[in-house]
Amino acid sequence: MPELPEVETIRRDLTRHVLGKTVKDVSVSHAKVVGGDIEAFAGALAGKRFQEIDRVGKLLIFSFGREQFLLVHLKMTGQLIYHAGEFIIAGGHSLTSTSEVYPAQSARGGRRRAGGHSQTDDPEVQPGKHTRIAIGFADGSKLFFHDMRLFGFMRMVNEAGRSKAISAFGIEPLTALFTLEKFAGVFRGRKTSVKAVLLNQSLIAGIGNIYADEICFSAGIRPSRQASRVTKAEALALYAATKQIIKRAIKERGTTFNTYVDGAGNKGNFVRFLQVYGRGGQPCRHCGKTLMKKRVAGRGTVFCLSCQK
DNA sequence: CCTTGTGTTCTCCG
DNA sequence: CCGGAGAACACAAG
Numbered sequence: 110m111p112e113l114p115e116v117e118t119i120r121r122d123l124t125r126h127v128l129g130k131t132v133k134d135v136s137v138s139h140a141k142v143v144g145g146d147i148e149a150f151a152g153a154l155a156g157k158r159f160q161e162i163d164r165v166g167k168l169l170i171f172s173f174g175r176e177q178f179l180l181v182h183l184k185m186t187g188q189l190i191y192h193a194g195e196f197i198i199a200g201g202h203s204l205t206s207t208s209e210v211y212p213a214q215s216a217r218g219g220r221r222r223a224g225g226h227s228q229t230d231d232p233e234v235q236p237g238k239h240t241r242i243a244i245g246f247a248d249g250s251k252l253f254f255h256d257m258r259l260f261g262f263m264r265m266v267n268e269a270g271r272s273k274a275i276s277a278f279g280i281e282p283l284t285a286l287f288t289l290e291k292f293a294g295v296f297r298g299r300k301t302s303v304k305a306v307l308l309n310q311s312l313i314a315g316i317g318n319i320y321a322d323e324i325c326f327s328a329g330i331r332p333s334r335q336a337s338r339v340t341k342a343e344a345l346a347l348y349a350a351t352k353q354i355i356k357r358a359i360k361e362r363g364t365t366f367n368t369y370v371d372g373a374g375n376k377g378n379f380v381r382f383l384q385v386y387g388r389g390g391q392p393c394r395h396c397g398k399t400l401m402k403k404r405v406a407g408r409g410t411v412f413c414l415s416c417q418k
Numbered sequence: 419c420c421t422t423g424t425g426t427t428c429t430c431c432g
Numbered sequence: 433c434c435g436g437a438g439a440a441c442a443c444a445a446g
Contacts, residue, residue, distance in 0.1 A: 110422060167423075185422050185444085258444045260423070301438060310424075318422060367421085407440075408422070 111183045112167060113282065113315025114358035115369050115377060119189050120164045122372025123252070126191045130246040131158045142241045142256070144264045153265040154179065154244070166278045166314030170271060178271045180264045181254070186368045187261030193250045257368065279312040282355050292351070293344035296336040303339060303347070304332035305406035316351070318408050319364055319386045324350045326385045331417045332405045357382065385411040 111119070135151040137143050143150035157179075161172040169189070171179035181189065236243055242254035242263055254263060266274070279295065280287050295312040296303070306312055307321040316324070325332045327350035330343055339347070363369060363377030366387060370376060384394050389402025393413040402411050 112423095182423085184424075256444095257446075258422095260444060299437085305438080308423085409420085 110185055110317050110319060110366065111187065111363070111369050112317035112320050113164075114320070114355055114361075114379065115363035115371075116164055116167045116169060116183065116315070117359050118363045118377065119183075119372045120162050120169055123189065123191060124162045126193070126250070126372065127159045127246070127252055128162070129159065130248060130250065132156060132244055133247045134245040136243040136245075138241045139259060142254075142259060142262050144262065150263070150265055153177070165275050165281065166310050167317070168274060168278075170274075176267055178266050178268070180262075180266055180271070180274055182262055183256070184258070184260035184262075186257045188253075188255040188368065188370050188374075189372060190253045190255065190370065190374045191250065191372050192253065278310055278314040281314045282316075282351055287352070289345060289348050292348045293339075293341065296339045296344060296347075299336035301336055302332060302406050303330055303334045303336050304408070304410060306336045307332075307347075307351075308406055308408070313351075315355070318410075319366065319383070320351075320354060320358065321408075322386045322411055323354050323384060325412060326417060327354060329417055332410050332412055333403075334418075385413065387411070 132154050135154050137147045137150060140147050157173040157177065159171055160174060163170040163172070167182065169181040169183075171181065173179070183189065236253060237255065239255045239257045240253055241256050241259070241261075244252040244254075246252070254261070264270070280291050292313070295309075296306055299306060303325060304321050307316050307324060308318070322332060324347060328343065328346035330339070330347060358364060358377075358379045361378040361382065362371055362375075364379040364383065364386075365376035366380060385400055388400050389409075389411045391400055392398065393400050393416060396413065396415045398413060398415045400411050401414050402409065404410065
């Protein structure tokens, strides 16, 4: 599940690789992943030059000047992978034209292994049965959007569309506006759980199920605790944990639990540092007691009854 | 059945 | 009866 650290890792990877490149051709497998109209999307994107890549929460924003933007959301299983070189088919010969291997409206075309440097198994097949969008650049390199579940999307929007998308997000961790004052403020007066607040993108941008559980563990607070009952000291603990865990996760290039890969198709390393996520029934790394798993805020949630109050 | 991010819809309460 | 908060549902595929 790409959350803030994963999306930020991809943003940095792609900033290095696709900035300044011009879109030559665009292929799309399903209309719904580009907002319903493949022709309109491909037409709007063709010929555009990538000028800047920003991120708000888990949303990527590619800029083409002041009036045209590409919004990309990976949702649960989306991947955005850049390929510099040519494609090597199982048989051995290379391809240079996207349309030859990946006609619009058809995601089929067999499994073709990419040129060598990837570490994961399924995700780097280029293009594969889960390839939804292929963007070919003038220099022959390509950007692939994969998504097993058809939740993720790309959209071309104008400045009004960009502003609207950004305004839906709450405070952004790791920016100057992410102050203890504002952070503590989002918990104040809320009857819902601490976890629901952490997951609410309109309050705090970028936290998903993995980091919400990790933040709660680090702060020693049960995810089910009522937000309004969080004390000042606990708000500080949650605030510090949020900043520290997100920073560290970015440094480790994100968490690969199931399907996440970075802009080059490689896994993230933060799994090694997970204290609770995915560890229900296993011993707490701090006290040794069995970690509890239950549903909080509609999500699978793992915590330690003894370390978290 | 489970997994989860988010948009939409439903329900409750004052 | 309105508005807002929060919960529940829908979506998708393995």
